[in-house]
Amino acid sequence: MSLNSEAGGHVVGIDIGGTNLRLCLADANGKLAHKWAAAIPRASPPEAVIDQVRKGVDESLAATGIARSSLCAVAAGAPGLTNVDTGMVIATSYLLGWKDVPLRDLLESGLGVPASVENDVKMAAIGESRFGAGSGVRNFVFLAIGTGIGAGIFLNGEVLHGEGWSAGEVGYLIVPGTAEAPADFGEPGQLENVIGGEGIRAQWRAISQENLQATEIFDRASRGDPLAAGVLNRSALLLAYAIRNIAVILNCSLFVLGGTVGLSKPFCDATQRILDERNERIRPRLTRSTLGADAQLMGAVALALNHRKTGV
């Protein structure tokens, strides 16, 4: 296999989600030339997703008139435990439960350029570090709060992977207000069970007949609805405990909130208010992701650009 790794060309960033595939073509400065997206059919095997990626790359090159020979690296984020050294997706609860999928090799074979892979939340943290709210900051925690909760931890300018690639699985934290009983991987974690998107909806359903999304509940709270404010305050308190404990352990003050629920301004503001009122020496500073839904895609661009520079 010959891999094109010339300097100065373009890269592709790939965001493999549980149900959607997104990719983008960017130049050597990370400037986007084209974005492309498609639904991933249920239970797609890895090879089918790689075929979709090839299609997306082909269409992006065609749409922009950029030559295939200018493509010099790709990187992909995947929603599961990912070994960055071997390029394997070890396990995921999405995508029909991929196990030990050699994603990097499949991408390199399929596209003919060097590839890197990373867990999706860590990839989003890399995006925030390079292009977003963590830019220029050596220590910060990116906190993705959607259905689940996960963290991408930057220490001394490097993402923390942990001894088994699962650092930052903070949805499994136990704090006052969460269940204390064990929860295993694949099951929702103790923290995300209460303040992940589904957990917040469940808090709401316990007091209301109405079917609302987490962000809708929080918006309603900010408009003065007392029932919704109760859910918001309880959720913010638990998030404040989790953030404070992470900050105590790591001595890290900046937390970047992302994910559909984490991006909610009322949620971020309420949590910051609790932390400020506590007035402890450990005083985390919260900010919402500036890249939003593109954090992971931009992380993939950053990783591909980095790879291009340092070589395979």
Next chain:
Amino acid sequence: MSLNSEAGGHVVGIDIGGTNLRLCLADANGKLAHKWAAAIPRASPPEAVIDQVRKGVDESLAATGIARSSLCAVAAGAPGLTNVDTGMVIATSYLLGWKDVPLRDLLESGLGVPASVENDVKMAAIGESRFGAGSGVRNFVFLAIGTGIGAGIFLNGEVLHGEGWSAGEVGYLIVPGTAEAPADFGEPGQLENVIGGEGIRAQWRAISQENLQATEIFDRASRGDPLAAGVLNRSALLLAYAIRNIAVILNCSLFVLGGTVGLSKPFCDATQRILDERNERIRPRLTRSTLGADAQLMGAVALALNHRKTGV
């Protein structure tokens, strides 16, 4: 000032405690040639402690017949927030509340050899990493449980300092069973307030007239005393929550317990049992410090030896 930094000689490891000063003379392999200790008079200013260190070094050299010219580096652990880069003890609640003490410079002026300084708990973790239970392990957490509770966190073979030198202040963790109210630096933290040495004694005093140390209560529990077993089990549960949460965040499985309370076998065993029974994917492995009360001293030897190799 001329600093003797020839290779091949001896180093001095120094353990500055709240009430005691200990130091040791070791050869280039870390083999101890002599140990020396003295009480630190109450409210000693830094200069007085340095004078004591000089006396200890003089007496150690005299006792062993090792030439002063063979001494090539020293390192000292101090019980407070310590900036390793500038060599300053930023703050400590011991020793009359030293603030911004240039400990490294004072040691270098006083002894005429290169010096390094480190926080005491992190120094003990360095000792365990080089000579003890963390030897050969790139990721582990040393947990010192005495009157207070602190952690020395090793990630990828390096001790984690954090952005303000306070990483690992885990006595301030909040878990189910601790107070949730704010606690500030200087005050006992939420976790240590319940399962630090004084916290455990307070648990006991709430149910018994007898005045016992934490380790005595735990020994009694292991001999079948049901009241003592209650205190042991409650303390072990809180420690298990804290350890599990740290392990979730860092994806680190080895925890080395040190400090007078942490070295208690019944405490370590009871905590491990709780973690094992939870049977979660995150399953921390606990082991007691093999260096015990010498962990910090041996950490200082390791740091001095390291410094000697890499130069000032």
